[in-house]
Amino acid sequence: MHSLFSVAVQTAPATGALQSGAWLLVVVPLVSAAILMLAGRRADRWGHWLGVAASSFSFLLGLGIMFSLTSLPAAERVRDLHLFSWLSAGTLTVDAGFRLDPLSLTFVLLVTFVGSLIHVYSVAYMEHDRDRRRFFAYLNLFVAAMLLLVLADSYLLLFFGWEGVGLASYLLIGFWNHQTPNAVAAKKAFIANRIGDLGMIIAIMLMFATYGGVDFATVHGHVAGTAPGTLTAIGLMLLLAATGKSAQFPLQSWLGDAMAGPTPVSALIHAATMVTAGVYLVVRSAPLFDAAPTARLVVVIVGAITLVFGAVVGSAKDDLKKALAASTMSQIGYMILAAGLGPIGYAFAIFHLVTHGFFKAGMFLGAGSVMHGMDDQVDMRGFGALSRYMKITWITFGLGWLAILGVPPFAGFWSKDKIIESAFVPVAGSPWQAWVFGSVALLGAGLTSFYMSRLFFMTFHGTRRWDDGSGAAPALAAGTTVDLRHQHPHESPRLMTVPMIVLSIGSVAIGWLLSLGSGIVGWLEPVTGHVAHEADPVLPVPVLMTVTLALVAFGILLAWRQYAAVLVPVVPPRGSVLTRAARKDLYQDDVNDALLVEPGTYLTRSLVFGDHQVVDGGATGLARLTVGAGSLLRRVQNGYVRSYAATMLIGLIVLVGVVLAARI
Amino acid sequence: MSLTNYLVLASVLFTIGATTVLLRRNAIIVFMGVELMLNATNLVLVTFSRMHGNLTGQVMAFFVMVVAAAEVVIGLAIIVSIFRTRRSASVDDVNLLKS
Numbered sequence: 001m002h003s004l005f006s007v008a009v010q011t012a013p014a015t016g017a018l019q020s021g022a023w024l025l026v027v028v029p030l031v032s033a034a035i036l037m038l039a040g041r042r043a044d045r046w047g048h049w050l051g052v053a054a055s056s057f058s059f060l061l062g063l064g065i066m067f068s069l070t071s072l073p074a075a076e077r078v079r080d081l082h083l084f085s086w087l088s089a090g091t092l093t094v095d096a097g098f099r100l101d102p103l104s105l106t107f108v109l110l111v112t113f114v115g116s117l118i119h120v121y122s123v124a125y126m127e128h129d130r131d132r133r134r135f136f137a138y139l140n141l142f143v144a145a146m147l148l149l150v151l152a153d154s155y156l157l158l159f160f161g162w163e164g165v166g167l168a169s170y171l172l173i174g175f176w177n178h179q180t181p182n183a184v185a186a187k188k189a190f191i192a193n194r195i196g197d198l199g200m201i202i203a204i205m206l207m208f209a210t211y212g213g214v215d216f217a218t219v220h221g222h223v224a225g226t227a228p229g230t231l232t233a234i235g236l237m238l239l240l241a242a243t244g245k246s247a248q249f250p251l252q253s254w255l256g257d258a259m260a261g262p263t264p265v266s267a268l269i270h271a272a273t274m275v276t277a278g279v280y281l282v283v284r285s286a287p288l289f290d291a292a293p294t295a296r297l298v299v300v301i302v303g304a305i306t307l308v309f310g311a312v313v314g315s316a317k318d319d320l321k322k323a324l325a326a327s328t329m330s331q332i333g334y335m336i337l338a339a340g341l342g343p344i345g346y347a348f349a350i351f352h353l354v355t356h357g358f359f360k361a362g363m364f365l366g367a368g369s370v371m372h373g374m375d376d377q378v379d380m381r382g383f384g385a386l387s388r389y390m391k392i393t394w395i396t397f398g399l400g401w402l403a404i405l406g407v408p409p410f411a412g413f414w415s416k417d418k419i420i421e422s423a424f425v426p427v428a429g430s431p432w433q434a435w436v437f438g439s440v441a442l443l444g445a446g447l448t449s450f451y452m453s454r455l456f457f458m459t460f461h462g463t464r465r466w467d468d469g470s471g472a473a474p475a476l477a478a479g480t481t482v483d484l485r486h487q488h489p490h491e492s493p494r495l496m497t498v499p500m501i502v503l504s505i506g507s508v509a510i511g512w513l514l515s516l517g518s519g520i521v522g523w524l525e526p527v528t529g530h531v532a533h534e535a536d537p538v539l540p541v542p543v544l545m546t547v548t549l550a551l552v553a554f555g556i557l558l559a560w561r562q563y564a565a566v567l568v569p570v571v572p573p574r575g576s577v578l579t580r581a582a583r584k585d586l587y588q589d590d591v592n593d594a595l596l597v598e599p600g601t602y603l604t605r606s607l608v609f610g611d612h613q614v615v616d617g618g619a620t621g622l623a624r625l626t627v628g629a630g631s632l633l634r635r636v637q638n639g640y641v642r643s644y645a646a647t648m649l650i651g652l653i654v655l656v657g658v659v660l661a662a663r664i
Numbered sequence: 665m666s667l668t669n670y671l672v673l674a675s676v677l678f679t680i681g682a683t684t685v686l687l688r689r690n691a692i693i694v695f696m697g698v699e700l701m702l703n704a705t706n707l708v709l710v711t712f713s714r715m716h717g718n719l720t721g722q723v724m725a726f727f728v729m730v731v732a733a734a735e736v737v738i739g740l741a742i743i744v745s746i747f748r749t750r751r752s753a754s755v756d757d758v759n760l761l762k763s
Contacts, residue, residue, distance in 0.1 A: 640756055
């Protein structure tokens with residue numbers, strides 16, 4: 001059994017020029033975004049470099065703040081920066097402030113470092129887009145919103161960044177919104193996020209009702225003594241928020257469609273910003289979840305379901321980007337699962353998030369590079385043998401591939417193995433949990449290995465399944481009748497390959513680097529708490545590691561046998577029931593349509609009908625009545641003076657009669 | 665002479681005037697009906713003035729006369745101009761204001 005010793009961390013006011021200037025982290029990208037949006041076409045020539053500079057500035061400042069924290073003893077590494085009194089209404093007073101601690105700074109560095117690399121990459125990737133300046137404005141807005149989200153010191157300010165991230169993702173997914181499917185995908189992402197946001201709003205209201213405040217210090221400081229039901233409710237609502245933003249079951253359907261955006265956006269959403277926000281929220285709310293075991297169990301279950309769900313979907317997708325998206329879903333599932341495990345998992349969730357940020361960003365940029373060389377094609381069945389044409393993309397993508405598989409000593413090995421081990425640690429009172437969640441995590445590792453290898457082999461290995469213009473027909477699977485697409489694969493320019501190289505170095509080394517000494521776990525201790533190691537997993541760690549690696553090897557082998565050793569059909573075969581279901585995201589969209597969209601449509605239709613009949617009916621009825629009365633009265637106006645005179649006389653006689661009658 | 669006689673006379677005159685206004689079509693005759701109604705009223709005012717022994721009613725009667733004179737000037741002018749344009753002095757022909 002693990003026991004939790006909270007390090008007695010006192011928050012202290014921020015000191016020093018660097019920490020007091022932390023607000024610049026958010027403001028600089030935000031101002032840059034505003035300039036880019038307002039300056040118009042004048043900024044077309046230099047706008048993208050302004051975006052890169054703003055993002056890089058935030059990274060350098062974040063780095064400086066991190067060093068100012070590491071120079072302090074661990075117990076003093078939580079700093080509060082009060083900015084201004086935000087709003088005061090009755091008993092609710094919210095101050096806008098930043099919390100500088102190891103958790104938020106880890107995110108700041110990940111977001112700004114990976115974000116800056118993606119900015120640089122986008123300079124080349126979006127070169128021929130006439131709206132590149134607008135694209136960079138949105139990227140900067142995205143980064144600023146995410147930084148606000150992770151730096152906020154209250155749930156309300158966090159929510160502000162949360163919504164900003166939702167807005168920026170909407171703008172970026174629908175960046176090419178002149179094509180309807182892209183606009184629809186953006187709308188879908190936005191609406192799925194709104195459902196999650198509802199959970200967030202309810203959680204904030206519950207906190208205000210229970211604690212009278214919404215800042216982390218107030219809420220986390222009063223957890224002890226709160227009714228368990230309230231805590232569970234808050235925890236579940238926060239989880240709902242997390243599922244929306246992090247594309248977890250049951251709100252995961254938007255993630256695949258979000259691939260409609262330009263590829264750097266996908267890299268940004270999947271690696272650094274947006275989907276990591278849910279994990280951040282759960283880890284940040286650790287004191288709440290620690291006190292609500294039921295909510296935590298639900299978190300683990302959601303993570304486990306999504307983990308397998310994403311892996312199954314990823315195994316069937318032929319769209320390069322959508323397969324990667326499913327992989328993200330699955331990997332975030334790992335993180336959510338780890339976060340739900342409680343104190344033993346928080347640090348590993350963040351660890352995996354950081355390593356994942358590197359290798360997934362690297363792979364997405366690699367996918368963008370492949371698309372760049374292959375005329376924006378994304379169907380992997382039309383790829384094959386690209387390793388000969390795109391050496392750098394192949395190597396960098398391959399390193400990311402090894403990292404996500406968890407092959408030692410690449411990054412994923414260090415973080416994912418820890419999560420699997422933690423999942424196997426027994427929980428007091430319910431021994432089945434360790435076996436169930438541990439097995440799911442193991443299964444996920446095997447599936448990850450299969451689908452990522454499938455993706456890698458289909459793209460870079462095997463025989464080419466495109467027409468290189470030489471006239472020599474490539475070897476194709478028997479019975480192929482379709483015409484191959486004419487392609488001239490080529491390596492991408494330097495501005496795109498350099499970020500990929502940097503990220504692939506990260507994919508190789510970051511796991512090992514962050515495990516040096518006390519590593520990232522020790523660094524995060526002031527936030528996640530110190531865990532004294534008292535219990536072991538239900539299976540010995542070496543056994544778990546061996547089984548994991550055996551499953552990974554098996555996955556690679558299976559994928560090799562199916563997608564590299566044999567000729568891959570250009571037209572997808574019909575496949576089994578499961579394959580067909582996985583190609584359609586396990587019918588998630590159909591379920592959503594049947595359960596939510598259809599009833600919603602009927603509801604709105606009946607409301608429109610009611611509006612037309614009752615509300616409009618009342619209004620038009622009144623108008624019709626007035627018109628009718630008017631046309632009746634109009635008859636009296638016949639234009640004959642004598643009839644007017646008669647009316648006057650009769651009126652006068654009546655008047656006199658009335659007056660006299662009152663007298664008598 | 666008793667008060668009743670004057671009032672009955674005034675009422676008869678007023679009724680004749682009103683009936684004329686309502687029943688006759690010729691604008692000149694209608695006008696005469698109006699004058700008759702005004703003078704019936706004047707008669708009542710003067711009668712009561714005499715009965716009460718002060719001059720207020722008589723002053724009012726003078727006012728009515730002045731107004732009637734002014735009204736006759738304008739009314740006859742209107743009737744003449746209508747007759748010139750429409751070739752008719754019938755009040756039923758002047759119905760352009762209808763709807």
